[in-house]
Amino acid sequence: MSARFKAAIPKLASADIGRSLAFFEQLGFASIAAYPDYGIVERDGVAIHFWLCNDPRIAEATGCRIHVEGIDALFDAYAALNIIHPNDPLSDKPWGMREFSILDPDGNLVTFAEETA
Template identity: 35%
Template structure:
């Protein structure tokens, strides 16, 4: 039985990634060990892991994650209040497939799409 998934995304700079996810998205660092070139972050019931890829060209990064939520409007508003940039093509809206969604890009151009079922 599959129970959880923890995506691993590339990052160029651990300090920048940690700061962005903590201060802009409300994530917390997981674990008691600071692994060189690796970062584990969590919020509520999800985890995202990051591996160091210093040579990453953000314009060539296709890392993406779809994250479901049960309070998309509240989370979206909290991001706006923190000054978190919303993807120019991904504002909060209802999609034809029955999801209310929005998207952001992190400092390394990883696409995070947040969605909530509206039916």
């Protein structure tokens, strides 16, 4: 019998679960679960989980990628929130993706990407 992968769900470090959920709600995600030490948001079938972590270095060294459709409109919406990472504005990458990144309040790098080819 062979195994088949169905999904990958990022699990990001958070110093404050409520703050993380509220931040991602600003980005159009809905809070699905909120516990003192764990939280989940979801948008268009894409989920992100958060675990309570008191070491800020962990979040600052963590990130995830989310593939989207309509990257230009998403960039405009997030740019209006003034959350675009200054070192990764919207641009076409040599690996065939158009992408940009943001930092969440804990320093997790979240990259949004759309295929260009």
